[in-house]
Amino acid sequence: xxxxxxxxxxxxxxxxxxFMVVIMVYYFYPTWKVxxxxxxxxxxxxxxxxxxxxxxxLCWTMLAKDYGPMYRFxxxxxxxxxxxxxxxxxxxxxxLFKQVPNRSNPAMIEGSSVLKKALFFxxxxxxxxxxxxxxxxxxxxxxNNYTPxxxxxxxxxxxxxxxxxxxxxxNISRLFQRLTLDVIGEVAFGIKFGLVLETPGPDEWLVQTTxxxxxxxxxxxxxxxxxxxxVGTFFPILQKPFRSLLRMxxxxxxxxxxxxxxxxxxxxxxxxxxxxxxMRRNGSVSRVDSLSLLLNSSKLNKQNGKLxxxxxIGALTYELTLVGSETSSVTxxxxxxxxxxxxxxxxxxxxxxxxxxxRDLPITTEDLETKFPYVDMxxxxxxxxxxxxxxVAREASEDIELGGxxxxxxxxxxxVLEALQMNPKDFPEPEEFRPExxxxxxxxxxxxxxxxxxxxxxGPRSCLGKRFAAQEVKLTVVRLYQNFTFTLSPxxxxxxxxxxxxxxxxxxxxxxxxxxxxxxx
Numbered sequence: 001x002x003x004x005x006x007x008x009x010x011x012x013x014x015x016x017x018x019f020m021v022v023i024m025v026y027y028f029y030p031t032w033k034v035x036x037x038x039x040x041x042x043x044x045x046x047x048x049x050x051x052x053x054x055x056x057x058l059c060w061t062m063l064a065k066d067y068g069p070m071y072r073f074x075x076x077x078x079x080x081x082x083x084x085x086x087x088x089x090x091x092x093x094x095x096l097f098k099q100v101p102n103r104s105n106p107a108m109i110e111g112s113s114v115l116k117k118a119l120f121f122x123x124x125x126x127x128x129x130x131x132x133x134x135x136x137x138x139x140x141x142x143x144n145n146y147t148p149x150x151x152x153x154x155x156x157x158x159x160x161x162x163x164x165x166x167x168x169x170x171n172i173s174r175l176f177q178r179l180t181l182d183v184i185g186e187v188a189f190g191i192k193f194g195l196v197l198e199t200p201g202p203d204e205w206l207v208q209t210t211x212x213x214x215x216x217x218x219x220x221x222x223x224x225x226x227x228x229x230x231v232g233t234f235f236p237i238l239q240k241p242f243r244s245l246l247r248m249x250x251x252x253x254x255x256x257x258x259x260x261x262x263x264x265x266x267x268x269x270x271x272x273x274x275x276x277x278x279m280r281r282n283g284s285v286s287r288v289d290s291l292s293l294l295l296n297s298s299k300l301n302k303q304n305g306k307l308x309x310x311x312x313i314g315a316l317t318y319e320l321t322l323v324g325s326e327t328s329s330v331t332x333x334x335x336x337x338x339x340x341x342x343x344x345x346x347x348x349x350x351x352x353x354x355x356x357x358x359r360d361l362p363i364t365t366e367d368l369e370t371k372f373p374y375v376d377m378x379x380x381x382x383x384x385x386x387x388x389x390x391x392v393a394r395e396a397s398e399d400i401e402l403g404g405x406x407x408x409x410x411x412x413x414x415x416v417l418e419a420l421q422m423n424p425k426d427f428p429e430p431e432e433f434r435p436e437x438x439x440x441x442x443x444x445x446x447x448x449x450x451x452x453x454x455x456x457x458x459g460p461r462s463c464l465g466k467r468f469a470a471q472e473v474k475l476t477v478v479r480l481y482q483n484f485t486f487t488l489s490p491x492x493x494x495x496x497x498x499x500x501x502x503x504x505x506x507x508x509x510x511x512x513x514x515x516x517x518x519x520x521x
Contacts, residue, residue, distance in 0.1 A: 026237070031072075031079050033408045039072035039079075045234070047074025056500040057390035057418060060084070064419040070403045073414070076233035080104075080393075080412040081405075084419035086426065086449040088403050092413055093392075093451075093458030096400055102127070103461070104395040104412040117312050118319035119464065130316065131464065137290050138467055140365075146187055147365045150472055153182045154479045156196045161484055164514045169489040173333040173509030176476075180325040180332075181207060183472060188320040189271060190289030226253040268314030291317050320465070327388050328469050330505040332476055334386040335379065337496065337510045340488045342433050349374055350481060359482045359518070368474050375477055377435035379470070383455040385433055387418040388503040392457050417454050426452035486512040 040063050042048045051059045052075065060082055063071060069085035083089055092100055102123040119130050136142065157179050164170055178195035185193040185207070193207050228246055232239025246254035275291055294313050339346040352374045356367070392415040400407050407413065422430040426448045427437065437444050456463035463469070488494070489511035497507040 027077050027235075030077060030410075031074070034072060034079055034081060034411060037070060037072045037079075037081055037405055038067050039074070040067055042074050045076075047076055047079075049075055049233075052500075056498065057387075057504050060390065060414075060416045061419040061422055064416060070405060077235065078233070078412060080414045081402075081407060082391075082414050082416050083402070084416045084423075085403070086420050086423075086452040089392075089415045089417075089420065089454065089458060090451040091402065092394060092415060093454075093462075096402070097459050097461075099398040099400045100394045100396050100413055101461070102395050102397060104393045104414075117315035119316060120319060120323060127461075130312070131460075133294070134290075134316070134464055137293060138465055143467060143471060144365050146468065146471070147363075147368075147475070149186045150183055150475050151363065151479070153179060153186070153196060154476050156182070157476075158479065158483050160196055161514050162516070166515075167513060169491055169511050170514055171509040172336055172486065172512045173329065173506055176329040176332040177325065179476065180329040180472065181321070184321050184324045186289065187468075188290045188317045188324070190275070190292060191271075226257065228254055265314060268318060272313060290320055324465055324469070326503050326505070328472050330386075330388050330503050331379070331383060331469075331473050333506055333510045334388075335382040335473075335477065336486050336512060337488070337492070337506075338382055338385065338433050339378070340486050340512065341494070345378060345433065345435055346481075346485065349378055350485070353478055353481050356478070363475060363478060365471065368471055368478075372474060372478060373439075374435065375474055377438040379473055379477065380438045380453070380455075381433060381435040384421045384427065384453060385430075386504070387421055387455070388505070389455070389457075390418040390500075390504055391416055392454070392461075394461075415454070415458070420452050420454065423452065481517075483517055485515045485517060487515065489513055 040048070040051075043050065048059070055062060060073065061084075063073070063082070064084035069083065069088055071082050071084075073080045073082050083092060103121055105121050119127065119134060122130060157175060160175065161170075175196065182193050182195050185191050193204075195207065226243075226246070228239050228243035231242045243254050246252045247258040249255055271291065272295065275295055291313070294316065339349070352372060356363075356371055394413045394415070396407055396409055396411045396413060399409050400411075402413070421427065424430050428444060436442060439445060451458060454462075456466040456469075491511040493508075496510070498504050499507040
């Protein structure tokens with residue numbers, strides 16, 4: 001009997017040992033494949049998560065100074081090869097695009113059933129097919145159609161600011177978020193959200209869901225991160241079963257997110273059905289919003305119809321709302337903050353804006369492209385100094401050679417845009433806010449590597465809506481500063497605290513005091 005028990009004990013011990021070996025092999029296998037890449041010291045299980053939590057996206061730029069143009073960075077089980085050199089970024093985005101075509105999806109995206117079907121995180125043929133369908137949304141004729149929509153909503157913001165009392169503290173970041181959501185609501189869905197003037201319509205729930213989604217997509221390890229996302233960071237194979245289990249338990253973040261996802265899908269389908277009914281009644285849709293154009297494309301082209309199922313159309317329009325609003329609103333917030341700290345740049349920009357003409361002179365798409373070169377420099381310098389999207393995430397679908405290193409298939413390759421844009425080799429005195437560095441005729445611009453500034457990414461997978469975003473931001477800046485200037489409120493800390501989520505944004509927003517200009521004109 002004793003011998004029998006000893007035998008079972010031995011079997012149990014052997015089984016436990018085998019289990020531990022399997023777990024260790026599974027956990028460290030991705031690291032073994034890229035073990036030859038330089039790596040900063042890290043904790044064996046957490047990786048560099050403590051460093052990321054402490055310094056957020058800035059940690060990648062800090063490490064680049066000590067570890068060169070390519071180094072490893074670990075988040076739980078997953079190692080990433082960080083690329084911080086402009087020429088190597090060009091190679092990944094262009095020369096090696098066929099070998100590195102897809103984005104690497106972090107655990108937080110794997111937990112979103114809606115976003116996984118959107119363009120940004122789609123892969124291979126699904127991505128290329130959807131990109132071809134979406135490109136016409138940003139052609140010149142469509143951009144001309146968007147300008148009046150943007151102008152109307154920006155003018156609503158001006159109306160709102162005119163009611164602000166002298167000396168009153170205003171969180172301008174919240175107003176910019178409402179502005180960009182109102183714009184994208186009209187452009188993506190053809191729906192008036194009414195956020196700027198606080199006249200919300202029937203889709204207020206959709207707006208609130210979008211804002212909550214923006215807040216939930218975080219890259220730090222703060223409170224509120226779903227347990228399944230944490231598990232997926234360390235053991236990706238367990239994320240899906242954990243999420244399936246936890247979403248059945250009331251009160252868990254997974255249960256809440258699952259309910260929101262389900263309700264969101266239902267509302268997106270309802271909006272589509274309402275628009276399709278309008279198409280059936282009218283025979284065609286004359287609206288310029290993305291949803292109508294996608295439905296038309298699906299209806300008129302059988303191949304497009306196979307790609308644009310209800311779920312994919314809903315995901316695409318929701319993605320436009322989610323991503324298209326946040327990047328622009330953060331850029332506007334940071335521009336206002338930086339100009340308040342640099343009045344000499346503000347004065348130069350105001351002179352250019354005032355030279356355009358009276359405040360009631362309509363601003364056309366062509367005007368935005370040709371009449372405001374210094375405004376353009378200010379926007380670019382804002383995006384350089386405050387990189388809203390600090391990394392471009394890619395995944396190698398084949399073995400590649402990069403920077404003298406062999407990277408096997410499946411390697412996550414992340415381009416650190418902030419490191420490029422804060423590199424003194426291409427941007428002397430990078431901590432200085434100097435818009436003139438983007439004057440095409442200055443020596444600094446002439447000697448700069450052409451891929452040192454990549455605010456919208458690089459190559460075929462660069463941001464499809466970059467013209468739309470640039471037009472929206474520039475129009476808002478011109479109309480805003482035609483009428484107002486801003487100083488920082490005592491509530492705004494210098495330097496700003498930031499939060500790393502879907503973009504890097506001010507943690508508490510930018511609070512300002514509003515000063516009307518029309519009394520001085």
